[in-house]
Amino acid sequence: MPPRGLSLPDEVAARVRAGFPVVELRRLAEPGPATEPGRPLLLIDGRGEVVASGLTDPENEVVRVLDREAVESFDLPFFRSRVARALELRRSLGLLGGEAAYRLLNAEGDGLSGFVADAYGPFVVLYVYSRGLINAGRVLAQAIFEVAEPQGIVLKVRPKEARAGKLKHEVLGTSPPEKLLVREGGIPFEVHLLSGLNSGLFTDMREHRNAIGRFVAGRRVLNTFAYTGTISVTAALRGASTVTSVDLSSGVLKWARENFRLSGLDPQEPRFRFETSDVLKFLRAERARKAQYDTVILDPPTYSAARAAGWSMKNDYPDLIALATDLLPRGKSGFLWASANVRGSRSLLRHLEEGLRKRDREARILEIGGLPPDYPTPLAYPDARYLEVCYVEIH
Secondary structure (H helix, E strand, O other): OOOEEEEOOHHHHHHHHOOOOEEEHHHOOOOHHHHOOOOEEEEEOOOOOEEEEEEEEHHHOEEEEEEOOOOOOOOHHHHHHHHHHHHHHHHHOOOOOOOEEEEEEEHHHHOOOOEEEEEEOOEEEEEEOOHHHHHHHHHHHHHHHHHHOOOEEEEEEOOOOOOOOOOOEEEEEOOOOOOEEEEEOOEEEEEOOOOOOOOOOOHHHHHHHHOOHHHHOOOEEEEEOOOOOHHHHHHHHOOOOEEEEEEOOHHHHHHHHHHHHHOOOOOOOOOEEEEEOOHHHHHHHHHHOOOOOOEEEEOOOOEEOOOOOOEEHHHHHHHHHHHHHHOOOOOOOEEEEEEEEOOOOOOHHHHHHHHHHOOOOOEEEEEEEOOOOOOOOOOOOHHHOOEEEEEEEEO
């Protein structure tokens, strides 16, 4: 499909020139061809000069900028060059090879807005963020196949409204097994690449898991929203005296127990506890029985409809933080390890300030972190830097 021209208002053209990787349709007086899903576009300023090329994504109400020059076709050679550049960065970071798990393509940070790819050992999962981008996604998948040479690629269409459950997917090459073993810092984890939105291992938290030992060694650890237990396993291997894992889903806690076994840890040991519960209810029950922990880990989802009352990070996180501090001892230091997806929301520090103010606890920030280096983001696009992780000492 040949590209069509789209005229940009001066202020929008200036943003694109400055490196902004998306053009919001609401900023266009006459979107015209931008409303045709997957249409290649030449973005033109008021002087008639091409400032960028991109693809239309009306499902997400944007045009996705893929190049700062005029591109006649987003074809296989175009995508091969992008994949090769992305692969070279990950190679320089020492992430390639064996059973490693890492982010291979990070959307705007790799010049591929609307596309994300994660490598899990010899397999790749490629996410396409709207139905209108599926044809380009198939070409990108072929480019990954030729450049990165995985055994197989699972291509998943992730439309805007898809938040959980199974997604439509296609497989190129060899299909991965239902359960695949990958390693992170030598620690084995089970991942499921063919089902649902998430594989069971969030690679954006890798650096934080690897560094958690200094906050858990010899300590009683509570891991809330434990999911498949990757942080719990790491804490146990790094010397935690006890590890309690809490999640609303019994299914993911069963998965967590298997991750313990993969590392030679017996989940039946008394020092390991798995609780299927709503986290807020669990924290209140632990407070009522005067339970105490030395390190509490808060890694909640942005939203969840699973609870009876629902969950919203924006509205509920301060109360969660306040409840968590009730389980940390007074008179001596305890650690709170908190994370948040701050895209379109306030910062994690604001949540912490409000939550700690509810309990009048003294706190010191020990460390603030974000995305690992295989998640590059454009300097001009702060929305891409969604992850915040904070380590807080509380007295």
